[in-house]
Amino acid sequence: MPGATGGQSVGGARMGTDAEGALRAVRSLVELDETEEAAQLYEELGASQRERLRKQAAQGPAKERRGLVEVLRRARDFLGAARLMDGSGDDAAAADLYVQSGQYMEAAEAWLRAGDSERAAAAFERGGALERALEVYRGLGARESMAQCLVRLKRLFDAADLYRELGQPHAEVEALGGVTPEDPRYIEAVLRMCRLLDVEGFTHQALAVLVDALASSEVARSEPAMVTERARLLRRMGMNAEAEAVLGRRNATSATPVANGYRFLKAIPIFSELTLEDMKDLYRQARQVVLAQDSVVLEKGEPGVGLIVLLEGTVDVFSGPEADARQLNSLGPGAYLGEISLVQDAPVSAHVRARTAVRALRISRVAFEHYLDTHEAAALRIYRLFTQNLAERVRALST
Incomplete structure (x- = not known):
């Protein structure tokens, strides 16, 4: 019987027949659409045998290549499967396989061939080919990704200029904050940060930036423009010139500045293990939003809008939009809403309304997904903590 013959061949290969027999057995199983058995046998082959089989398949008919691609996928030889897919006309599928194998450069090139420039750019960025990613993002007009x-390329003034064009002052400040005292344009960066922070209402923080720069750089201390800016900021805070001598001691006890959201964002449990650089990159994804009193912040049953972190004002959480809906909670600065919508496509479970005017940070799901695509280590930490926190919530509800 044909079935018995095939079984004996496979059994013989597994019992240690010659390499040619094993290769023929895999190819026979592929022809018979016995994908799972073929995958198991492929896993038992030596590295040189697997390479030989892939080379033979690459020179064979398209049907055989397609069959072996599925076998390799089942065996988790994603790189081998991707290389077999090259030239097949399905570059998008090859790109996905390259990603699964961790070969982001090859994935990016495949996505370019498939015409998906956006995913290609993200793969270049994820693979560390930042100049290539920048080039593709420029072609797409994706200025924020640029x-x-x-x-990441340390072209901080170029980044700051783009953030200014995009109307994102907090991201502009973050970019300029990376300029070191050794940079010839350090003074320019400090003064620009101070003016931005002051305009946004963070005069106290602007003064702290200036004082830190004066303490860390001899060049800064000898720059007249820095002294002038320090005096201006002190006047803005209602402090006279004589207070400059004790400013460093008074910084810790002076009025608390308006929150800029970074520390609130950092305090969210699913972000608690991010490195400083990953946290800064995430903060740059946030946008400030202002909501009027009595406006709807989140509407029950509607798709989530992403993460919202309250900076100023108060919101009330209700069981629904009805006038007689039960009030569940009231939240103020530092509270956050919608973190589940960052990773799950689910409707909003409560109705949230602004009791007062509200200023908040928002990270959309699209922006967050791009962040995860380009920050692999951070993504793993976030998903693990998200799963843990979700499990803890379920346990709390069940007790």
Whole structure:
């Protein structure tokens, strides 16, 4: 019987027949669409045998290549499967396989061939080819992604200029904050940060930036423009010139500045294990939003809008939008909403309304997904902590 013959061949291969017999057995199983058995046998082959089989398949008919691709996928030889897919006309599928194998450069090139420039750019960025990513993002007109690449390339003034064009002052400040005292344009960066922070209402923080620069750089201490800016900021805070001598001691006890959201964002449990650089990159994804009193912040049953972190004002959480809906909670600065919508496509479970005017940070799901795509280590930490926190919530509800 044909079935018995095939079984004996496979059994013989597994019992240690010659390499040619094993290769023929795999190819026979592929022809018979016995994908799972073929995958198991492929896993038992030596590295040289597997390479030989892939080379033979690459020169064979398209049907055989397609069959072996599925076998390799089942055996988790994603790189081998991707290389067999090259030239098949399905570059997008090859790109996905390259990603699964961790070969982001090859994935990016495959996505370019498939015409998906956006995913190609993200793969270049993820693979560390930042100049290539920047080039593709520029072609797409994706200025925000360009700015993020420029930050990673340490082209901080270029990044800051783009963030200014995009109307994102907090990201502009973050980019300029990476300029070191050794940079010839350090003074320019400090003064620009101070003016930005002051305009945004963070005069206290602007003064702290200036004082830190004066303490860390001899060049800064000898720059007249820095002294002038320090005096201006002190006047803005209602402090006279004589207070300059004791400013360093008074910084810790002076009025608390308006929160800029970074520390609130950092305090969210699913971000608690991010490195400083990953946390800064995430903060640059946030956008400030202002909501009027009595406006709807989140509407029950509607798709989530992403993460919202409250900076100023108060919101009320209700069981629904009805006038007689039960009030569940009231939240103020530092509270956050919608973190589940960052990773799960689920409707909003409560109705949230602004009791007062509200200023908040928002990270959309699209921006967050791009962040995860380009920050692999951070993504793993976030998903693990998200799963843990979700499990803890379920346990709390069940007790």
